[in-house]
Amino acid sequence: MLAATTVKELRFSELYLGHETLDDRFSETPGADVNILSAGPALRRDLDLLLAMCRDALAAVSNSQRCRVLYDGVPYHVSVMRTTGGTVFVLRRIAGTIPSLSSLGIPDAYLRRLQVRDMSGLFIISGPSKSGKTTTACALIKQRLQAFGGLAVTGEELIELPLEGHHGTGVCYQTTIGGQLSFREGWNNLMRSGAQIIFVDEIRDEESAAAVLRASMEGRLIITTIPADSAIQAIIKLDALAAERLAPASVKTLMADGLAGVLHQRLGRDGKQPLMTETLFLRDALRTRSILRDGAYDQLAVDIKQQMAAMISSYEPARRVLA
Known part of the structure; x- marks a missing residue:
């Protein structure tokens, strides 16, 4: 089980949320293996709140499979996969500043x-x-x-x-x-x-x-x-x-x-x-x-x-x- 209690603490490159029957998953770095997200109760509550925000944001954007959400002070890029088993939200953190x-x-x-x-x-x-x-x-x-x-x-x-x-x-x-x-x-x-x-x-x-x-x-x-x-x-x-x-x-x-x-x-x-x-x-x-x-x-x-x-x-x- 992951030690993180909030999404903000979770280290990931991509986060996969929302499938009705499959576990949520994440990858730590681009191109890395996608692992099952074993969340404790606190992290699970935070993930559920983030998922609800993603659903609301998508509903507010017509004719788009992408949106942006701000949760717990962190901006995320959200894209949507409509699979045979339901909608999956793929999240990536957005950098707050532009590097040199x-x-x-x-x-x-x-x-x-x-x-x-x-x-x-x-x-x-x-x-x-x-x-x-x-x-x-x-x-x-x-x-x-x-x-x-x-x-x-x-x-x-x-x-x-x-x-x-x-x-x-x-x-x-x-x-x-x-x-x-x-x-x-x-x-x-x-x-x-x-x-x-x-x-x-x-x-x-x-x-x-x-x-x-x-x-x-x-x-x-x-x-x-x-x-x-x-x-x-x-x-x-x-x-x-x-x-x-x-x-x-x-x-x-x-x-x-x-x-x-x-x-x-x-x-x-x-x-x-x-x-x-x-x-x-x-x-x-x-x-x-x-x-x-x-x-x-x-x-x-x-x-x-x-x-x-x-x-x-x-x-x-x-x-x-x-x-």
């Missing part, structure tokens, strides 16, 4: 490329499910606003992190897309905002893929996430989705001319930081842009390896000089 990129484990050698003032185009953060892609995206937006000022606007299906507000001389507004507001309506609102940075929380379909690619040529920085197992796979996935709406040749041209870069990340084996990362930046990368234009994506592996090695080797001498 360096504290997430992004190597210092890569941070300089992420902080180039005139960075524009489409920047993708990819990774497996639950690898912290949205956290990294929000950290990048916050850090760029602090460094350079300006305006950022987000379009998120469910707002998870507290990014809205002032960051240095910059400011961010968070908005929702989906539910009662269609993606097209929400996207048009983002494009009319005048923001220098636009964040779309995830490329889910051909409509969003085509939209971000078109916008990549308009001089703004468009940041988004894609579930993928590598940087190359993220590019291939974006191509495949966008080609459902745009001519294949146009997709490759937009990728070659509009892609700013890809940051791929995944958690270590124990589900903890630091992140394991690979990057691809397109600034001054003529060979890489040519590969994208030709659609020869398998050749990008060489460029990624060489570019990362060059960033690390150039960073080490600079660090020694500063020291």
